[in-house]
Amino acid sequence: MSFQEQNQQQSGQLAVTGRTRHRRLREQGSTEVADLDAILRAGFVCHLGVVVDGTPMAVPTVYGVDFATRTLYVHGSVASRSLVQAPDSTVCVTVTHIDGLVLARSVFEHGVNYRSAMVYGVPRPVTDGDELLHGLQIVTENCAPGQWEYAREPSRKELAATALLALTLEEASVKTASGPPQDGDGPDGELGLWAGVVPLRTYFGAPEPDPALPAGIALPPHVAALGPGGSGS
């Protein structure tokens, strides 16, 4: 992290770089670290932008963030393959929440309400056993809080078969769009057409026990807390 970046993060502001400068009008950019963190906390699946064999890929995978060290852990073998080919390449980790469809009077003003964070950086494969365990804990807890304590921890052999990347939260672009359509004031407002937002909601349904589960094993409270009524991705 450069001094400037460090400075800006301490002030609660993200550093603005060539690729994180906001260009478009309709969407709202944010340089607040708090906004970045909120988007990352609200999800558990990201799309990893990497180049593999010369082709850009957007690969869905699970992630988690250690906010104490500001390290983002990304799970997956595709990412690791790309790193073997080009160890010092920048990747992009995108977390997107779709909040609703914006139905305007005119097709042109249609849009999507969303919150999105794109984190850039050169990832580091996690090879140290302790950090692998820690990173897996972060990812697991981000998916299902309480599950790390509950489930059997990985063995040494299982850890060795786990591919995990670490990325420092240094450079990120945060964009959001919210609110109603914006063509109510002009001539399109006179068309007599309905306009508004159709919200999109994501949540966990009722847990479905493994058919192989023996009788008498109760649903643990931390899983019951996920849904329904718990928070989604």
Add this chain to the structure above:
Amino acid sequence: MSFQEQNQQQSGQLAVTGRTRHRRLREQGSTEVADLDAILRAGFVCHLGVVVDGTPMAVPTVYGVDFATRTLYVHGSVASRSLVQAPDSTVCVTVTHIDGLVLARSVFEHGVNYRSAMVYGVPRPVTDGDELLHGLQIVTENCAPGQWEYAREPSRKELAATALLALTLEEASVKTASGPPQDGDGPDGELGLWAGVVPLRTYFGAPEPDPALPAGIALPPHVAALGPGGSGS
């Protein structure tokens, strides 16, 4: 499309290429065109994998597919910027549906149930006015069926300000994971731990009228049909 690819698509099978060959065990790959189409039909937001200024990006944007011509239309200016820089570059369009969290007895067997399609190809910027209109209709109808007929169509000026890419559905990788965790049979099954799937559900909530909407404009049936109770992304 090569002859081989054409042949395989006519047989309902996707061509297997170096980057669409399935490598992992836990996930199930599919070469059925029907599976690809079902995943594309079930969503309206994709993540576009492109290289911009030398950096891979995973950019969320809306899309739609003309299944008659097997053309995928992707909306957005970032994609277009990347094309200006490198007009013959391959991009990746990823559509992902997260269906649930797989909570196993062991952390190692944890996973996510999902359906994902990664479409590869060299995109073509849509510049012809008629195709722009057609492509926008495909994208709009994919987001909200019935909305194209209902809303005001784009003017010539608005069309000129619309960035749309077209990608032929030739090469794609389809992967899904479903079902319960798989560690019920081994020694972990004896741990007495709960295991199962917590399904993740996405749907449209009740439409929220634009506060600027004059009284007396009824919610059109095609918007009411979206949610609640309609299908999500």
